[in-house]
Amino acid sequence: RKEVEQDPGPFNVPEGATVAFNCTYSNSASQSFFWYRQDCRKEPKLLMSVYSSGNEDGRFTAQLNRASQYISLLIRDSKLSDSATYLCVVNWFSGGYNKLIFGAGTRLAVHP
Amino acid sequence: EAQVTQNPRYLITVTGKKLTVTCSQNMNHEYMSWYRQDPGLGLRQIYYSMNVEVTDKGDVPEGYKVSRKEKRNFPLILESPSPNQTSLYFCASSPEREAAYEQYFGPGTRLTVT
Numbered sequence: 001r002k003e004v005e006q007d008p009g010p011f012n013v014p015e016g017a018t019v020a021f022n023c024t025y026s027n028s029a030s031q032s033f034f035w036y037r038q039d040c041r042k043e044p045k046l047l048m049s050v051y052s053s054g055n056e057d058g059r060f061t062a063q064l065n066r067a068s069q070y071i072s073l074l075i076r077d078s079k080l081s082d083s084a085t086y087l088c089v090v091n092w093f094s095g096g097y098n099k100l101i102f103g104a105g106t107r108l109a110v111h112p
Numbered sequence: 113e114a115q116v117t118q119n120p121r122y123l124i125t126v127t128g129k130k131l132t133v134t135c136s137q138n139m140n141h142e143y144m145s146w147y148r149q150d151p152g153l154g155l156r157q158i159y160y161s162m163n164v165e166v167t168d169k170g171d172v173p174e175g176y177k178v179s180r181k182e183k184r185n186f187p188l189i190l191e192s193p194s195p196n197q198t199s200l201y202f203c204a205s206s207p208e209r210e211a212a213y214e215q216y217f218g219p220g221t222r223l224t225v226t
Contacts, residue, residue: 004154032213043202043217044155087154097162099170100215102147102154 003027004103006088012109017078021106023088024070032091032098033064035073038105039084047073047086078110114139116218118203124224125193133188133221135203143206144186145170145215146178148199155202161186193225 006023013019025033033050048055050062050071061074071088088103116137125131137144145160147170157170161180175197177189186205190197200222204215 008152034214041220041222043219045217046214049214099157099160102156104152104154 002103003092003101004088004090006103006106008104008106010107010109012111013078015078015080015110015112017110018074018076019078019108020075021073021086021088021108022070023072023103023106024068025088025090025101026069027090027092028066028069029093030090031093032100033062033071034089034100035060035062035071036087036089036102037084038087044087044102075108078108080110080112083108083110114216116203116205116216118201118218118221120221121219122222124226126226127194128192131190131193131223133190133201133203133223135186135188135218136184137186137203137205137216138184139205139207139216140183141205141207141216142183143208143215144180145204145206146176146186146188147202147204148172148197149202149220150199158188158201193223195225197223198225199223 035047036044037047038044050064054063059076063072085105085107087105092101119134146158147155149155156172159178161167203218206215
């Protein structure tokens, strides 16, 4: 089983749609969770951290379900500029230090 | 402007010809790391450094070397590149000493080894 799993997509949605991505992780001891955004051929950039109580940033809402070990990202009112790959990232304590494990990403394509 | 820079951005080379990819950050970050990204796989960590002169292996260190002689620079060295090292490489830095926090990535280096 992969440490962090995501549906690769692509998710093709019209402008204005609501779309949700899920991500599962295997290490129940993970403490930090993030969503990164990666545009085609560009570097990943932090979109938002994911907190236990869930958090919202404008049109973006992140949720964490520790019992089921999954994280979700909801995008409301999709814009063309939201087209990108969304990476689920989980921290991992191994060998005496924390590191980040990246999912392979979910691709979103928003069309007019 | 706060940033992580990498050079070169694109490189095509032949098997066995030593190369170095430079990475530099101007944010005074302690933590730096190298990743490779391949289709269908997440970013995989090659090496990381928590401070000057402190480096350690990540998940896929074979065939790579690094050094951290100064806080701002963290070059990646391929002593004898092979075709399976064809990949997209990212350098990253973080203000914290461990990687459990936000990382800032360089623009990437696309390497092709023939």
